[in-house]
Amino acid sequence: MTDAIHPTAIVDACARLGARVRIGAYTVVGPEVEVGTDVEIGHHAVLEGRVSLGDGVRVGHGAVLGGAPQDLKFSLDTVSGVRVGPRTVLREYVTVHRATTPGGWTEIGRDCLVMALAHVAHDCRLGDGVIVINGAGISGHCEIGDRATISGLSGMVPFTRIGTLAYVGGMAKVNADVPPFMIVDGQPATVRGVNVVGLRRAGIGPGDRRILQEAHRILYRSGLAPRRAVERARGELPASPVVAALLEFIGGATRHGICGGTREAHEPSLATAGDDDEGVTS
Numbered sequence: 001m002t003d004a005i006h007p008t009a010i011v012d013a014c015a016r017l018g019a020r021v022r023i024g025a026y027t028v029v030g031p032e033v034e035v036g037t038d039v040e041i042g043h044h045a046v047l048e049g050r051v052s053l054g055d056g057v058r059v060g061h062g063a064v065l066g067g068a069p070q071d072l073k074f075s076l077d078t079v080s081g082v083r084v085g086p087r088t089v090l091r092e093y094v095t096v097h098r099a100t101t102p103g104g105w106t107e108i109g110r111d112c113l114v115m116a117l118a119h120v121a122h123d124c125r126l127g128d129g130v131i132v133i134n135g136a137g138i139s140g141h142c143e144i145g146d147r148a149t150i151s152g153l154s155g156m157v158p159f160t161r162i163g164t165l166a167y168v169g170g171m172a173k174v175n176a177d178v179p180p181f182m183i184v185d186g187q188p189a190t191v192r193g194v195n196v197v198g199l200r201r202a203g204i205g206p207g208d209r210r211i212l213q214e215a216h217r218i219l220y221r222s223g224l225a226p227r228r229a230v231e232r233a234r235g236e237l238p239a240s241p242v243v244a245a246l247l248e249f250i251g252g253a254t255r256h257g258i259c260g261g262t263r264e265a266h267e268p269s270l271a272t273a274g275d276d277d278e279g280v281t282s
Contacts, residue, residue: 006043024061033066036086049098050081054110057084060092069097069122071140078102085110085128092116099123100140109146127164145180147202154189159255164245165202167195176256179219180246181212184259191220191261208242215243219250220261226250 005011006025014031021035024043029035032050039053042061047053049066059065066082068074080099084090087110094114099106100122108120109128118132121139127146132138137155144150145164156162156174163180173187181199183192194212218224218233230247237243250258 018055030066032081042092050079051098052081052083054084054086054088056087058089060090060094060116062093063090064093064095065090066098067095069100069140071100071122074100074122080104080106082106082108084108085112088112088114090114091118094118094120096120097122115152121158133170147198148178149198157256161249161252161254163249165195165198165204167198174259176259177249177254178259180249181242182216182259189259191216191259204242208240211237211240211243212246215246226258 003020004022006023008025009023009027011023011029012031015029015033017035018037018039020038022040023029024041024045026043027041027045030048033047034052036053036055036057038055039057041059044061045059045063047065051066068076078100079102082096082098083105085108088108091114093116096106096108104123106120106122106124108114108126109130111128112126112130114120114132115134117134118136119138120126123141124138126144129147130144131149133150133152135153136150138150139156139158141159142156144162145166147164148162148166150168151170151172153170154168154172154174160174161177162168163178165181166178167183168174168178168189169183169185172185172189174184174189178184179191181195183195184190185192194216196209199209215233215237219229222229224232230250233247
């Protein structure tokens, strides 16, 4: 495979392009752009300011990367950028804005999939393997953990945290932090259960899945105040990296608090439940 830059593309002479880069018709690549090897950029895309694309990245038609933040406080002379990890795919008309702080980066990790028309705002941090589904809006300064899924047309307020392997349902209004391994849905988003399907796909074993279901029961079905529920979970649950990560997240710094649960009837506990994969929706 050879380099293929369409004759109508405008690529600044100062842009740094790796081997086997393909750039489509009418695409604009600015002077501060750095592109790795085997990168494909579609037609009518715009890469402006400091943009760094890792090896194997795919950028869809009409995408805009590195645009100025939609922040009234932002000064256009601020030097900041967008960094995208290897093998990540940004589909058609995705927008990713650069950071607001001098020397800062809006970052998307490796092996992510950001689907068409989604928006990643300034100063966001997306981990590895994150999936952002069509039309989702990720506001400024949000942090999304590895292998989380953000469903279509969902939106989150600035400075929201989404934990590892969490699942945000379609059209959800996320105005509080989403704990790792949990499913949230609704307006406002509330915790509905454990993301068992995602955990299984990620190779999390049945023992850890059951422990997380018990953690969910204590945190969201016991009727205890949040601090007391965390203390009970620490005291009663077996030592496990996934539980430690869950409780550490809940106890971490937050601007908006943690998503609450529904007011539905209590779910069966670990002691009475059967296979943890039964009766759990993804």
